[in-house]
Amino acid sequence: MDARSQILDSIRKSLKRGPLGEAAAAGPAGRIASHAPGLIPARTTTLDAKGLGDLFVRMAEEVQATVTRVAAPADVPGAVAEYLTSHNLPADLTMAPDPTLDVYPWDDRPLLRIRRGRAQDLDQVSVTGAFAAIAETGTLMLISGNDRPTTLNLMPDTHIVVLRADQVVGPYETAWQRLRAEQAGNAQPGNTMPRTVNFITGPSRTGDIEQRIQLGAHGPRRLHIVLVEGPDAKTA
Amino acid sequence: MQPTSHAFKANVRDALDDNTLQRALGNMKTGFIGKRAAAVARLPEFEALRDQGRAIKNHTLENLDFYLETFERNVTNAGGHVHWARTAEEARQLILGICRTVDAKTVTKGKSMISEEIALNDFLEAEGLVPVETDLGEYIIQLRHEAPSHIIAPAIHLLKGQVEEVFRATHTDLPADRPLGEVHELTDEARSVLRKQFLQADVGITGANFLIAETGSTVIVTNEGNGDLTQTLPKIHIVLASLEKVVPTLEDATGILRLLARSATGQEFSTYTTFSTGPRRPGDPDGPGEFHVVLLDNGRTAMLGTEFQDMLRCIRCSACLNHCPVYQSVGGHAYGWVYPGPMGSVLTPSLIGVKEAGNLPNASTFCGKCESVCPMRIPLPKMMRHWREREYEQGLSPAPFRAGLKLWAFFAKRPKLYRFGAGLAARLLGRLSGGTGRFTKLPLAGGWTGGRDLPAPEGKSFMQQWQARRREAA
Numbered sequence A: 001m002d003a004r005s006q007i008l009d010s011i012r013k014s015l016k017r018g019p020l021g022e023a024a025a026a027g028p029a030g031r032i033a034s035h036a037p038g039l040i041p042a043r044t045t046t047l048d049a050k051g052l053g054d055l056f057v058r059m060a061e062e063v064q065a066t067v068t069r070v071a072a073p074a075d076v077p078g079a080v081a082e083y084l085t086s087h088n089l090p091a092d093l094t095m096a097p098d099p100t101l102d103v104y105p106w107d108d109r110p111l112l113r114i115r116r117g118r119a120q121d122l123d124q125v126s127v128t129g130a131f132a133a134i135a136e137t138g139t140l141m142l143i144s145g146n147d148r149p150t151t152l153n154l155m156p157d158t159h160i161v162v163l164r165a166d167q168v169v170g171p172y173e174t175a176w177q178r179l180r181a182e183q184a185g186n187a188q189p190g191n192t193m194p195r196t197v198n199f200i201t202g203p204s205r206t207g208d209i210e211q212r213i214q215l216g217a218h219g220p221r222r223l224h225i226v227l228v229e230g231p232d233a234k235t236a
Numbered sequence B: 001m002q003p004t005s006h007a008f009k010a011n012v013r014d015a016l017d018d019n020t021l022q023r024a025l026g027n028m029k030t031g032f033i034g035k036r037a038a039a040v041a042r043l044p045e046f047e048a049l050r051d052q053g054r055a056i057k058n059h060t061l062e063n064l065d066f067y068l069e070t071f072e073r074n075v076t077n078a079g080g081h082v083h084w085a086r087t088a089e090e091a092r093q094l095i096l097g098i099c100r101t102v103d104a105k106t107v108t109k110g111k112s113m114i115s116e117e118i119a120l121n122d123f124l125e126a127e128g129l130v131p132v133e134t135d136l137g138e139y140i141i142q143l144r145h146e147a148p149s150h151i152i153a154p155a156i157h158l159l160k161g162q163v164e165e166v167f168r169a170t171h172t173d174l175p176a177d178r179p180l181g182e183v184h185e186l187t188d189e190a191r192s193v194l195r196k197q198f199l200q201a202d203v204g205i206t207g208a209n210f211l212i213a214e215t216g217s218t219v220i221v222t223n224e225g226n227g228d229l230t231q232t233l234p235k236i237h238i239v240l241a242s243l244e245k246v247v248p249t250l251e252d253a254t255g256i257l258r259l260l261a262r263s264a265t266g267q268e269f270s271t272y273t274t275f276s277t278g279p280r281r282p283g284d285p286d287g288p289g290e291f292h293v294v295l296l297d298n299g300r301t302a303m304l305g306t307e308f309q310d311m312l313r314c315i316r317c318s319a320c321l322n323h324c325p326v327y328q329s330v331g332g333h334a335y336g337w338v339y340p341g342p343m344g345s346v347l348t349p350s351l352i353g354v355k356e357a358g359n360l361p362n363a364s365t366f367c368g369k370c371e372s373v374c375p376m377r378i379p380l381p382k383m384m385r386h387w388r389e390r391e392y393e394q395g396l397s398p399a400p401f402r403a404g405l406k407l408w409a410f411f412a413k414r415p416k417l418y419r420f421g422a423g424l425a426a427r428l429l430g431r432l433s434g435g436t437g438r439f440t441k442l443p444l445a446g447g448w449t450g451g452r453d454l455p456a457p458e459g460k461s462f463m464q465q466w467q468a469r470r471r472e473a474a
């Protein structure tokens, strides 16, 4: 017997039953079809949009991410430039080809030298958008795609994420819901999920030597978030 | 790795005498335990989430065949491949076969306990490949040719001076006079050395914390980001996972993720939690060209339906190790195989046999701390008792122990005689201790009194006191 059949056989033997018949399979199949959320912590469930934004910022800062809150899309390039200057970082950026980043007036800051594309080895700073942000734990959710290279989230020393206030949700479950809704639009078979979904909570770290936390183990040493609030944010 | 679990007692003696190890273990008590307690206190729903986690896994295990087949179908739909391995050898051969298709030389690796379980590195090296561990702790112990001593902090038994030593001996192309005494210098050096390996690797191998049946996704959780670089940069990503890692839906994984980091390191959430579904899509600017999942059984399906089924709920958080007084005293290597601490004492006999590992379930004070912190509510002490019973049934316990137990059973079945004997013994032993209330030495009990005093009975036996009280009350 081949390995696959034998393993499945062994499972059924241990469970003292044969393969699930149609009726018995209805339970697990229904569980998958409904993918119902489980218990959601009350930490976020009573908060309004403002409260979610505040909680997200507090939780992200707790894990050593830094956040600049700006009032309008027009302020984003300035906030990025100021962050780079204040940390003595070069003004060379690798930015995701993501069109949602095009709404920010980068030309206002001619000193920023911007390349669009995936990350190369020696890139120092990357700029990406995000799919959502989870206030519950200060976590960013980024998804891969043609114009959203995963390498930008991982390789450069500094990762800057431009986030809109309406992307901040309470629990992970709301983010899954939004992702399912978006993916339903382009549902090729097998593409119910993007290839990569990165949940990122603070900059890279390790405690592997004597349990002392060091930032920047393999991923970015710095994670900076520009949070766009204000009435214009939604259209951005 | 060759198990030395049978030599547990000798291993323990060595561990207790090892001053460096004892200092390194001291770091653990202040770290993991306090941080976990604080994180749990911040989440009022934690206990309810434990119940939910247990229910999710129990449901999945009862329908394991269904969920694995669903997982497989969805991996295939996303353009990936699932391979089934009954044994460690089958898994090793499958992985080698995949590596050979691209003539792989360098193979980077994210941290995976299953890879340790099947001793993958030694095998790949013998086949002429170069496996490179990329988790900082795993990298350090790979350079030292050691096994991990902890399931999430593999180098917890080491001090920074030992890391400096092995880095200097290995990274000989770097200036000999560079400063390397500080933890951040060591971390930076590992980062730059390993970045080159990530870029030249042909294949990246990771483990998986979860497999999602609904979407065919695999999930890894790291703090360093090494697992992500391992799986994103090479041509091929191989996921090596044992089959009980499957859960039905994204929401199910999410619920359990709320327990994992808090129980492990006391973090609200680990830095990187990554869901991977299939290979690079048309038009994607990065990502692996092929996506393979090797599903390993290696004894697990045989645990289903037995008194050890609950162990298959384990999410490898390490809380039971961190809180175990035995682990805290001797560290992980003494357990002699891949999985240490309470979870290892239950799992190891299941995977390599009670004959080799029968000592481990005895390495417990039955304080119950492990079960009380286990996020999946696994009844670890109960299962250790089951192993003791099996060890006894198979005639593997030492002769004096068996004789003693027989003698006790003889009296226990004869209550009158038992009570008489116990009363007599209590008086006699009380007198023999000379009124000090304890024995520092006792014939036939040297194993006990060698390490601690035996309290001497004082006064009357329990049954005598009980009857006296009943008389008073009447």
Ligand code: SF4
Binding pocket: B263, B313, B314, B315, B316, B317, B318, B319, B320, B321, B343, B370, B373, B374, B375, B376, B377, B378
């Ligand atoms: S047995 Fe429980 S506490 Fe121990 S590693 Fe597994 S899940 Fe964590």
